[in-house]
Amino acid sequence: MIVLYQFPRCWQIPNPSHFCVKLETYLRMAGLEYRMIPTIPFTAPRGKLPYIDDNGVKIADSRAIIRHLQQHYGPGPDTGLSPAQLAQALAWQRLLEEHLYWISMYSRWQGSAENWQINKQAIFGSLPVWAGAPLAQAYRWRIKAQLRGQGLARLSPAEIWQQATADIAALSTQLGDQPYFLGQQPCSLDASAYGVLSNIINCPVTSPLQELAEQTPNLPAFCRRMQSRYFPELSA
Template sequence: MLELLQFHPAFGLMNPSPFCMKVEVFLRLAGLPYRCRNGEVPLRMPKRKLPVLRDGDLLVCDSQAILVHLQQRYGAGMPASLTAPETAGELVIRRTLEEHTLFAGLWLRWVDPPAWPQLKDAMFGRVPAPLRWVVPPLVRRKIRRDIWGQGVGRHSREEIVARAKADLDAVVELLGPLPYYAGQEPGALDATVYAFAANMLWAPIDSPLRAHARGHPRLVAYAQRMRERVGA
């Protein structure tokens, strides 16, 4: 059976990581049997990040590489919308979310002072003392450094929020009147968009981005439709 190595679920979501949630959503849409191994440590993984998929003796790292692997190996039994080649527009939406919006969201969770206590309790509540007092600031420092290195972390809070809102507005606009980004049935991109949308809308961490997302009726309806489709 396929085994998904990922972070612990949190916030009542499949996963607080959009990348881990993306893979699990895709697995459910594809109807593939799998089990989750939660609470893995990224530093133990080949690329030092999660998720990782174990398929027999094969370890597949990186969420997009996992989706491609599943499409290539098991695509014959999937709905056609899940195996359709990625269009140029879909690539742009996915890259916007994964390589820009992500870092704004990380900043608003891990760096923004009002959000940090809520996140720390959710992410590290299972860590035994005294590590519970030592590990969170170390992880936070690393993530802050990563966000700075990517570039988003060099902006002011107001600029980060404005950029994330602009990303979200564009992604919602590109959905148009269709029920899913792939059309009448969900496709691979929908696994990505839903993972980000669910984390924005339903993670119990107050932020300007969550309020902005909830102000998009089309996004809220889309996320609810996807939640009903995958059952989480």
């Protein structure tokens, strides 16, 4: 059976990690059985979560994992997408995972002191204090360095929220009044979108980004739709 390593659940969303939500949603969309082991990225093969162990083979990076799953277990929810739809899905995933994700990380790791406490408790709260406190501090420095390396943290907050506004508006326009991002059927793009959007809209970390997303007519409804379809146990 596939073993999924990811952060412990919290906040009544599938995971505090955007990429862990994406992968677990994909597994459920594809109807693949898995067992979950809560962990932190410390011992992950590429130093990041999620990763899987599939019959003794460890694979890290949600994209590499989904490619592996598609090769070994079939195309799953992306069956039937045209080459043009697959291209669109790729472009939207890049916006979500390579841009909006970082704005969400900025809100969470570099935002207010209250947000930091909420985030710290969710990710490191299950560890004993002697281990959790220094690890949390080390990861905070690490993520701040990543945000500077990516370039986002070199912009002013006003510039960051301006970019967030454009991303959120584009996503809301693409979704329109369809249930899923490419139409009537969910596909791996929806798993990616749910991963990022649930971690913006449905988590207790408040920010201008969350306000922007909450004000759209359709993105919060998309998150509710995904949660009730794939994670009904979290709504109970």
